[in-house]
Amino acid sequence: MGLPHRFGRSVVGIALSLIACSGVRPSHVEPYREVRRGxxxxxxxxxxxxxxxxxxxxxxxxxxxxxxxxxxxxxxxxxxxxxxLLTMQSSRFALPAQAAVRAILAKAERLEPRLRERVLACRRYLFLYHGLHDHWTSLKITLPISQSEFERAAQSTGVAVAPELLAAMFDPKVEPMLVDKNPGPGKDPIVESAASHYQGLTSKDFETYREKYELNGRLRKENGKIIEEVYRAGDARTPPGLxxxxxxxxxxxxxxxxxxxxxxxxxxxxxxxxxxxxxxxxxxxxxxxxxxxxxxxxxxxxxxxxxxxxxxxxxxxxxxxxxxxxxxxxxxxxxxxxxxxxxxxxxxxxxxxxxxxxxxxxxxxxxxxxxxxxxxxxxxxxxxxxxxxxxxxxxxxxxxxxxxxxxxxxxxxxxxxxxxxxxxxxxxxxxxxxxxxxxxxxxxxxxxxxxxxxxxxxxxxxxxxxxxxxxxxxxxxxxxxxxxxxxxxxxxxxxxxxxxxxxxxxxxxxxxxxxxxxxxxxxxxxxxxxxxxxxxxxxxxxxxxxxxxxxxxxxxxxxxxxxxxxxxxxxxxxxxxxxxxxxxxxxxxxxxxxxxxxxxxxxxxxxxxxxxxxxxxxxxxxxxTIPPTLIPIRDGAGRVIDAKAEQTASLDAYIDLIEHANHAQ
Structure with a gap:
């Protein structure tokens, strides 16, 4: 994925195609043409x-x-x-930061207009970046609201915000890097990285430890013991996980x-x-x-x-x-x-x-x-x-x-x-x-x-x-x-x-x-x-x-x-x-x-x-880039039988849609 749009090893890499390639095509094909989208x-x-x-x-x-x-x-x-899910993996503070902003905005009528707009701007940042870090640069983002303004908004709406969360949101020295592969002499890259894949571990732990769930797990260390957790819903025979x-x-x-x-x-x-x-x-x-x-x-x-x-x-x-x-x-x-x-x-x-x-x-x-x-x-x-x-x-x-x-x-x-x-x-x-x-x-x-x-x-x-x-x-x-x-x-x-x-x-x-x-x-x-x-x-x-x-x-x-x-x-x-x-x-x-x-x-x-x-x-x-919004068309029994799509007209409305899908569960 070396293109200027971020995606992982696999991306500029996922696949979705109308027709699988199953044979040799003609030696000449009509070139790619500019069509339709002006x-x-x-x-x-x-x-x-x-x-x-x-x-x-x-x-x-x-x-x-x-x-x-x-x-x-x-x-x-x-x-x-x-x-x-990505927000959860970004930092242990990322979801709590979003939750605090969401709680404040639930009582937005208590805020003066200028302060309400600052909190809304903060919401947009936390949404676009899935938390407190830029996944492209690994750097911590600077929120468009000061700590004092945020505390005033929280106090006005009766929302309690822990000091540890405030420090994570506003102190540039707290978790400054999402991923820090080269933290400098005497520092451990796992310890210095904010991503929540490892909690309480250091690189030394992996000299002997091998996890079972490499891609879809999280490791934490308690009382000297490494505990492996797995992201899963659970079923009749499997207990739920992260x-x-x-x-x-x-x-x-x-x-x-x-x-x-x-x-x-x-x-x-x-x-x-x-x-x-x-x-x-x-x-x-x-x-x-x-x-x-x-x-x-x-x-x-x-x-x-x-x-x-x-x-x-x-x-x-x-x-x-x-x-x-x-x-x-x-x-x-x-x-x-x-x-x-x-x-x-x-x-x-x-x-x-x-x-x-x-x-x-x-x-x-x-x-x-x-x-x-x-x-x-x-x-x-x-x-x-x-x-x-x-x-x-x-x-x-x-x-x-x-x-x-x-x-x-x-x-x-x-x-x-x-x-x-x-x-x-x-x-x-x-x-x-x-x-x-x-x-x-x-x-x-x-x-x-x-x-x-x-x-x-x-x-x-x-x-x-x-x-x-x-x-x-x-x-x-x-x-x-x-x-x-x-x-x-x-x-x-x-x-x-x-x-x-x-x-x-x-x-x-x-x-x-x-x-x-x-x-x-x-x-x-x-x-x-x-x-x-x-x-x-x-x-x-x-x-x-x-x-x-x-x-x-x-x-x-x-x-x-x-x-x-x-x-x-x-x-x-x-x-x-x-x-x-x-x-x-x-x-x-x-x-x-x-x-x-x-x-x-x-x-x-x-x-x-x-x-x-x-x-x-x-x-x-x-x-x-914000994709279109899809709207279901249902029959009398409530089954989705069709859908229509509309160009998304508002970033805030799109965030509302995503937040509802993630938190009305």
């Missing part, structure tokens, strides 16, 4: 800190069948009910969905329900195998999947995602998937590190109908699941590029950032090719990037374990480099992923400009924590050292210039081959050396310049 269709709802919040229309939803629309509603309702009531509510909607889903999707959903009831990860593996073998018209991804918020990269943050296909822009992506075996052989991997057995992966261009917990509202550009290496190699994967995210970004941003940050000689071509370049990057990143390569039989475990805590950065960087390398292959134009050789030629300049503007994602300090960002800065540092990116100052502004696209791709291939060797062999020392050389720190002066130039353009640093 700039006027996205609506800016609000600004929350440095984020612009925008919604998009439910284009194509009315063309679904009534049963598909009803299925979409049930899956979306399950996703709405899942949002608080977040049992929240998960039961998700399950109720998933059961409604499975009752009307097509046969194979029904079987997958039934296994997902069993997993959420029991916490048994074997049931999730069974679900994944069933789910990835066929793409569904209304598809989904639910589970404890994203490992970015864990310094050990073992614990999975929950995500919930529902989508519908975008058939008008699907053809080139299907062709890319059908040619995955061809592209694998063109990669600069050692022969023993290439995959030699291929099931054509499912792939689709989609629109998000729901993106909650770890999937939103700072959306992701694509998905590739499942994460487990053995499942990928044996069964393949599902993939999607989420065009609703990119459509909204381009509608809000236009091409002004390209004009400001790209070298003058490349601007016109980059502007012409912009949507195609993003489509190619997302498609190759997911389908051929995450899905490529194999590990050596001598590597006894999934490579994520020996390569932690840097596996996520390597895997996102590897997937991006696959895209960077293969967009120069003639077949990319032949199958319609790029429309012509001009766009293939300008791709290196466009990607390099992205590496410059990527400095906006680390707005403070000089430490890089988030895996996608580390991947980007490793690529930038390596390519600069190879001399294929030159740094030039023109009229006082700095630009990254690519003068020889072919040399740029050769250097990309060199780093890509090394990444694949590291993954295939589990060479943690080599990976650590790359991260320490290029991926830990940035040049704050350059970053400050990029931030200032962007501010002068009055452009958002990032965009939170």
């Amino acid at each position: 700039p006027s269709k996205a609506t800016v709802l609000d600004s929350v800190g440095d984020a612009t919040v925008a919604s998009y229309p439910p284009t194509g939803f009315a063309a679904l069948t009534p049963s598909q629309r009803a299925l979409a509603y049930h899956l979306v309702a399950a996703a709405w009910s899942a949002d608080s 977040a049992a009531s929240e998960i039961r509510h998700i399950i109720s909607h998933l059961r409604d969905a499975s009752a009307i889903a097509p046969a194979r999707e029904k079987r997958a959903l039934e296994r997902l329900v069993t997993y959420l009831e029991t916490g048994d990860n074997e049931r999730m593996r069974e679900h994944d195998i069933e789910w990835l073998t066929e793409a569904f018209p209304i598809d989904y991804a639910f589970g404890f999947i994203l490992t970015y918020d864990d310094v050990r990269q073992r614990k999975g943050s929950f995500l919930a995602f529902v989508s519908m296909p975008d058939p008008e822009r699907n053809g080139p992506l299907q062709a890319l998937a059908a040619n995955a075996a061809y592209f694998e052989q063109k990669l600069p991997f050692a022969p023993e590190h290439r995959r030699d057995v291929f099931r054509p992966p499912a792939a689709a261009a989609v629109m998000a109908l729901a993106a909650t917990a770890g999937a939103g509202p700072f959306g992701f550009g694509g998905i590739n699941l499942p994460d487990a290496q053995d499942l990928k190699e044996k069964y393949g994967s599902k993939n999607a590029i989420v065009l609703s995210v990119e459509d909204t970004n381009r509608a809000v941003m236009g091409t002004r950032r390209t004009t400001a940050f790209a070298p003058a000689e490349d601007r016109a071509e980059m502007d012409r090719c912009a949507p195609y370049l993003w489509y190619a990057l997302a498609g190759f990143h997911e389908i051929t990037g995450h899905g490529s390569g194999k590990v050596m039989p001598s590597l006894a475990d999934d490579p994520a374990k020996p390569l932690a805590p840097h596996f996520g950065a390597m895997e996102e960087g590897r997937a991006d480099l696959v895209a960077d390398y293969l967009t120069g292959d003639p077949k990319t134009v032949e199958i319609g992923v790029l429309p012509d050789t001009g766009c293939a030629r300008v791709y290196p300049a466009a990607k390099t400009t992205m590496l410059l503007t990527n400095h906006l994602q680390v707005p403070h300090g000089d430490v890089i924590e988030e895996d996608h960002q580390r991947a980007a800065f490793i690529e930038l540092g390596f390519l600069r050292d190879k001399g294929v990116i030159s740094v030039e100052r023109r009229n006082g502004d700095v630009f990254f210039v690519v003068k020889d696209p072919d040399a740029w791709r050769r250097a990309v291939g060199e780093l890509l081959a090394e990444y694949q060797r590291i993954k295939a062999t589990g060479d943690g020392a080599a990976l650590r050396a790359l991260v320490e050389k290029y991926g830990l720190r940035l040049d704050p002066k350059l970053r400050d310049e990029v931030v200032a130039r962007n501010a002068a353009l009055n452009l958002p640093k990032r965009i939170a």
